[in-house]
Amino acid sequence: MGDDGSDPAPSACFAFPTGAEGGRQNLFLNLHPTQLKPSPLPLAISAIAVSVTGIEKSFGPTRALAGADLAVAAGEVVALMGANGAGKSTLVKILSGTHAPDAGTITLNGKTGTLASPSAAKAAGIATVHQATDQAGAAGLTVAENLLLDELCRPSGRFLVSARSIRRRAREIAALIDLDLPLDLDFVDLRPAERQLIAIARAVAAKASVLILDEPTSSLSTTEADRLFAIIRRLRAAGMAILYISHRLGDLAAIADRAVVMRGGRIVGAFAKPIDFPAAVAAMIGRTLEAAAHDGKISTAPIVASIRGARLVPGAKPFDLELRSGEVVAITGTLGSGKTRLLRALFGLETLAEGDFVLDGQPWLSSGPARSIKNGVFMVAEDRWQSSLLPPEVPGASIAGTIALPHLKRWFPSGLLRAARERKVGSEAISRLGIKARGPDDTLDELSGGNQQKVVLARWQAAPCRLLLLDEPFQGVDVGARADLIAAIRGSQSGSATLIATSDTEEALEVADRILVMRNHSLYEAGDGHGSLTDQVDKVESERPETFDD
Amino acid sequence: MTDLTTAQAAPRISLFRETRRYALFVLLALMVVGFWYAQPAFIRSANLFSILQAVSVVAILGVGVSITMAADGFDLSVGSVAASSVMAASYAMVVWQLDAPETMALVLLMGALIGLVNGLLIVRLGVPDLLATLATMFLLAGLQLIPTGGRSITAGMVLPDGSSVPGAYDPAFLILGRSRLFDTIPLSVVVMAAVALLAWFLMERTRWGRVFYAIGGNETAAHLSGAPTKAYRLWAYVISATLASLGGLIVASRVGRGDVSAGNSLLLDAVAASLIGYAVLDKRRPHVLGTVVGAIFVGVLLNGLTMLNAPYYTQDFVKGVVLVGALALTFGLGKKR
Structure with missing residues (x-):
């Protein structure tokens, strides 16, 4: 809502002072x-x-x-x-x-x-x-x-x-x-x-x-x-x-x-020109950025998934990508650069123009979500309300039901639901991820954005995973919940690989072992964990695509 | 976003919520007591079972409608499916001389096929559900008139080609609509109860029901969770149309002839029952128990008013009032969270 003219206030369907002055006096x-x-x-x-x-x-x-x-x-x-x-x-x-x-x-x-x-x-x-x-x-x-x-x-x-x-x-x-x-x-x-x-x-x-x-x-x-x-x-x-x-x-x-920086509902810093952006970023986050890749070591763990010669769209520069066991890789880039498309292709919702996926040594071409989920390839799509959650009046809209939805077939092969099983997993997720809720029967609309996202993450951590795809997982998530989410993402890496798409560089730095930049539907290396973190921010920022043709 | 408020507010609003939850049951009880007081014959078991018998077809159709609604669809063709099932059953017995089991199997199969067509139109071709089922509604309403040239089917009738029909209703077929279990409970009420119980179990206690509702709540979320959403939506229409043809069989066996005007009001009554059901237990969604209660609620009201000599032409008005009230109860009052 807002300036779209849908506001029902009868006093003013748009008085502005170009012409007649009617309707403005009571405003x-x-x-x-x-x-x-x-x-x-x-x-x-x-x-x-x-x-x-x-x-x-x-x-x-x-x-x-x-x-x-x-x-x-x-x-x-x-x-x-x-x-x-x-x-x-x-x-x-x-x-x-x-x-x-x-x-x-x-x-x-x-x-x-x-x-x-x-x-x-x-x-x-x-x-x-x-x-x-x-x-x-x-x-x-x-x-x-x-x-x-x-x-x-x-x-x-x-x-x-x-x-x-x-x-x-x-x-x-x-x-x-x-x-x-x-x-x-x-x-x-x-x-x-x-x-x-x-x-x-x-x-x-x-x-x-x-x-x-x-x-x-x-x-x-x-x-x-x-x-x-x-x-x-x-x-x-x-x-x-x-x-x-x-x-x-x-x-x-x-x-x-x-530049004026806000944190915790207050203005915590003002920076006049020339703006000291590293200081502004520090003020914004309340501490200096702490990247996940502390040691900068190159992982030698076995490769879980790889992409060879992939073209997301015809004519794009082909790229390769290897995701290793226990690794968290973030892809950053502007909206429309192809991050979401890559994740959707891995999940079987779209097809590559060219190139192959390999999962655990086998060629991987998913026919759709059902097959991907069966093979341990999970995706948390962006915009959780549209992609993951159910309205509160629907059965299964509770925390327990939300987590259970993709696993119903495996948990209840006879078809008969057992609420106790769902609630147990829900309670476990609540305590493990620190979800602020009264219990596993709470519906998702009663939770804040960060807690909703925790439930969605818990959904995909409730089954053995090979490759977890997260698209903008920190959208509308406050700083505290983001830290919990990052800990949960990084904490449960039992041999699986995680690929995160985010347009927010700070988020990428905080969560990932390795950061890649996507521009014009192709991937480029960015920060490798070396050098100061703000340098990495600058580096990634400077990698913004020059052009993007729709 | 910030919803710990509800946690604090919960105890305060719970009494209100409990009232809303059972509001329709309380109203139903008040109504029964009121009619009993005004007309003592109302409470006799023969009358109560006649109410249930009268609503059984509406309830069965309503269950089908509520299953399609649960999957975020809408089946407008149920009334026509039931009506053409009446005609098909009569035609099968009177013209083709089939016996009762053959007739029932044929009619139910026809219902399932119509549901399949509905579902394919919606799922495959992407026709919006209301439009697709509106189209099949018209198509069937017209189709059922063609074989007999628009006349009702009775034994000995003359077909459009001038020949006289050879057969008649199989007496065994009439058991469905006219017999009573233990001489008290009409068989159609038993069928209604069985359908309701099975559908309730499917929708509330199995993972298939959960997925139907998940699709209705957020089809994208269900799809991304690996549910074959198109197959489920297809099934919803097959179930709905099959139940509608079952309802048609009951009507045919009660009436005992192929009446072209049978099932005229069935669609609206079934949809009304499903929508009134939203308010039952304050679920705000289509559900099987609510649909059955909704159908009974309307049945009791109409029966009672008829006993009190309310003219028949007020019936639609009364149904409308109940529907408006139930929807206001569901969506309007105290919705703020």
């Missing part, structure tokens, strides 16, 4: 600035556009924000850094009006007020471009209509709109950020980068004074990211205050004027 104490038209004239850097002080927010017993202070000046790009669970997204949700803070003040252009709803935040001039770009516009409408969505939704807008006037106005809006998309294209046919640009164009058209970009490059190629940076610089020059959330150091180095 956000009329804070809307008038000085920030996108003009080529840079404004004084010193003008604070938005600031928050002492923001607190708790969800039940969990304190997401414990007194966060942050200020962004007009014409400034502030990078907000923080590990998963540090409170970044909660702060963004408060600034975008999704959550109300428990305590603290929000000041926008010198005036203090509250943001009652996403539309109120938007009317007040705070535009948020979310990571999930499918909400940046409405499917079924054209690019032109999406650019004008705010104006079309405005209650005071004209009743009749002609296709010509829409196109004319859309061209004006597109010109604000040099958007050159065909205006007749349907929103569903756009790529994430293009959707994102539409969201930004809408923000500019709405004369937003503050733009929040949440992980904007996570699904972009380098050329697309460069284009985004150019637009951000332009908006900065026009006096927009930009809060840029990312943990991709390369992006932050390219675009940020200042």
